[in-house]
Amino acid sequence: MNTMKLLNKLLAGSIAVMLLLSANKGFSQGAEKASLSITLSYFEVNNQLPHISAMVKTKVDGRFKPAAGIPLKLFLSKDSSGTVIGNIITDENGQGFAFIPPSLKSEWKSSKTHTFLATFDGNKKYESAKADLTVAKAKIEISTSDKTITAKVFQLNDTTWVPVKGVDVKFGVKRLGADLPVNETPTFTTDSTGQAAADFKRDSIPGDSKGNIVLVAKVEDNDQFGNIAVEKTVPWGAKFIPVSNFNERTLFATRDKAPIWLIIVSGGIIIAVWLTLILLVQNIFRIKKLGQETE
Amino acid sequence: MENSIKGEQIIQDLLPRKFKTSGRIWVGILVAICLVGVYAYYRQLRYGLVVTNMRDYVSWGIYISNFVFFVAISLVGSLITAVFRLAGVKWGAPLTRIAEMIAVGAIIFASVIIIVDMGSPERFYNLFLYGRIQSPIIWDVIVITTYFFISLLLLYYPLLPDIKILLRFKEKSGPGLHKFYSFLGSFWKGSHKQYLLSKKAINALCVAIIPVAFTIHTVTSWLFATTYRPGWDSTNFGAYFIAGAFLVGAGSVVVAMYIFRTWYHLEKYITPDHFDKMGRVLVLLCLLYLYFNVNEFLTPFFKMKESEAGYLNDLFSGSFALTFWFAILTGIILPIIILLFKSGRKPLPMFIVGIMVVVGAWFKRYLIVTPTLLHPFMPMHDVPQMYKHYFPSWEEWAISMASLAGTMLIITILCRIFPIIPIQETLDEHHETVK
Known part of the structure; x- marks a missing residue:
């Protein structure tokens, strides 16, 4: 009997330890941070102010999805932390961009190639991440x-x-x-x-x-x-001459711009019907006159 | 009609009668309902349309449903009076005045309820001063005015020979009514020339009223169909509305026939044969309206376009499903089943069917207006949640019920003043039968 009690206690104790261990494992899984993938792109249009665009993605259920609200710090040079282009926060598409500011003009001109750097310091949800992009002018x-x-x-x-x-x-x-x-x-x-x-x-x-x-x-x-x-x-395109029927006679114009056909049709019907009705009212007076003559 | 009924007996039977106690109670109830409606309308004028539950989503509520219902009922004047007369349907003669009285009462309140729906009725005259002929609303104003005028003439012309008879019974009608009859038709001597002129005028009115009647309800349907919304964006609407209008009009005539027959003991003049024939007309109109309903709902249901799915699902299985299926079953399907049997076309079953048709039709008009407005193609943003639901306020109910009571009051007053069944026509028919 005592042996049975001891066995029961051991079993209950083992189950409790197992549950605690599994719970601990569960917590540790919940605390794991996701990793981010940052892609940088360089854009310059008409030899004007260039801008750097960043796209941030994270893996959800085995698929890459845009990561929104990620704060990134952009640098003009990978090796110089003093060349900050700016701070951006990704939008719902996981994207953000920043123009190279005029304050970095001398650094920009100093080299024929630049290696841009984007860094993310990490937060409760994601691990820190960084990415770079080398571009030749x-x-x-x-x-x-x-x-x-x-x-x-x-x-x-x-x-x-x-x-x-x-x-x-x-x-x-x-x-x-x-x-x-x-x-x-x-x-x-x-x-x-x-x-x-x-x-x-x-x-x-x-x-x-x-x-x-x-x-x-x-x-x-x-x-x-x-x-x-x-x-x-x-000037190689066809000339576009906008056609506007504003202020012309249309069904949606003001009352003085009603289509002629509508005025004629509706006016014709109204005149025809009401003329008939006026004649029928006049007919009552004719009947009345006939009655008075009979008297 | 039995040959044994003598001419003088016919006149006595068909002369308008003073209200007895039950009649006075009936008028009292109608007046009381109207007064409550007037008070509710006073509140609407005093505080504005905010006393109604109409908001940005449902801007046409129970008032416009009622308007469509009245316009629909008024069409019966053209059906019974004009279509039957031109088609040579003799049995319909005793029903013509009932139909015309209903038409006049309904069209008056169709106009009244539109003014009630306006936030600032004192600006009503602007419709005439600044109305655009391109707008279906103006077409409706013109057509309703025209139809009202034709209905009045069509009520008045056939009354002339009866007024001559009424003038003979001064002691029965009283001095006030006698004076009124004299004003209306003391000049009618019944001469051949007068008769010919009157007959010609009635024929002209019968021809004129049919296209005008079709126009009035088609234009009313266009108020909806020219607006791009789920459920209204339909080319079927004109015919669908006219079919429904003829049905509810015929249903209301059946109800009135039974009430007048029972109340005034007109069993010799409104016979079971009349009910049987009206039953056949009614079942035909039910089938016609069912056909248009199938057209109206089956094809959108089959396609179930995303933009219309919310509206259709709400009707078929959502928050309006109970009302929708009640209107379809009570207003169309059950009447068809009942009326297919001869025993279903007897006076009492016909009366019940008539009520079913009218009640079903009222709910059908509510369903035409409200669910569509609750499901716009482009939902509004940032509106309070209450805007997305609609149930009329007590003021709206009171005013709407008052308009229905007002219509019945007009019909009641008209049948107190004028013979419900044309006396002269009945006499002529009697003489022909005797010959």
Whole structure:
């Protein structure tokens, strides 16, 4: 009997220890932080102020999903903590961006390549993370003649710009949602002179009131140069003359601008019906007169 | 009609009668309901439309449902008087005045309820001063005015020969009514020329009222159909509304027939045969309306477009399901089943069916207006939760019930002043039968 009691106590004790251990394991799992993946991109349009864009993702149930609300610190140079571009917080798409501020102009000019750095210090939910991106300074020049667009890609070599061979360039027309390719070829590669040319085959594309459209030549997601683009306005589009029926005779215009057909049809019906009714009222007086004559 | 009924007996039977105690109580109840409605309307004028439960979502509530209901009922004047007359349907003759009285009463309150729905009724005249002919609302104003005028004329012309008879019974009608009859038709001598002019006018009115009646309800349907909302965005609406209007109008005539027949002991004039024939008309109209309902709901249900799904589900199985299926079953399906049997077309079952049709039709009009407004294509942001639900306030109920009571009061007063069944027409028919 005593042996049985002892066995029961041992069993209960073992179960309690097991439960405690498993609970401890559970807590330790809950305290584990998730890791973040940061991707940096470099953008420069029309040789103007460049900006750095960051995309932050985290793995949820085995899939990468955007991480919102992540504070990042951006630096111009990986090795210099004094070159802060700025602090950003990612939006609901896990994205954020910052322009290189004018205060870093001298640091920006001091080198032909820069290695941008993004750091995250970590918080209760995520481990700290960092990412860098090395970009060589480059530019595109665009020229047009006889419905042909030519782009020249240059790279900064110390103090001079030298043509770059073998860079993929896209030519497009700027539209509201995205850039429309100028012809059926998606990309063109620069030759030894750094040139790539494309024929413009969007003749009937609507432009502004003067037929102006904006052409764009761009290098996208290039390992060496990042994203650079240049634009040029040309009068190659069809003139867009806006058609407005404001203040004309329409169904939705003011009362003095009712469509003529509506006035005629409705007026005709109203006159016809009410004329009949007036005659029928007059008929009552005729009947009355007949009655008085009979008297 | 039995040949044994003598001419003088017919006149005595059909002359308007003074109210007895029950009649006075009936009028008293109607007046009391109207007075409560007037007080509620005073509150609406005093404090504004905020006393109603209409808000940004449901801006057309029970008032507009009532308006559509009245316009629908008024169509019966054109059906019984004009369509039957032009089609040579002789048996409908005793029912014409009942139909015209209902039409006049309903159209008056259709106009009144629209003014009630306006936040600032003192600005009503602006509709005429600044109304746009492009707007279906203006078309409705024009058509309702026209229809009201035609209905009055169609009530008045066939009354002329009866007024001559009424003028013979001064002691029975009293000096006040006698004076009124003299004003209305003392000039009617019943000469051949007068008869011809009157007949011509009635025929012209019968021809004119049919397109106007179709227009009044089609235009009323366009108030909805020209508005881009789930449930209203339908090309079926004009025909759907007209079919429903003829049904509820015929149903109301059946109810009135039974009440007048029982109250005034008119069994010799409104016979079971009349009920049987009206039953056949009613079942036809029920089937027609069922057909349009199937058209109206089956195709959207089949497609179940995302933008309309909320509205349709709310009707079929959601918060409006009970009302919806009640209206369909009570107003259409059950009447069809009952009326298919000969015993179902006897006076009492017909009376019950008539009430079912009218009550079902009222709820149907409520369902046309409210659920759609609660499910706009573009939901509003940042509105209080209460805006997304609608149940009329006591003021709205009181005013709406007063408008219904007012319509019945007009019909009651008209049947106190004028013969419910055309006396002269009944006499003519009697003479023809005797010959």
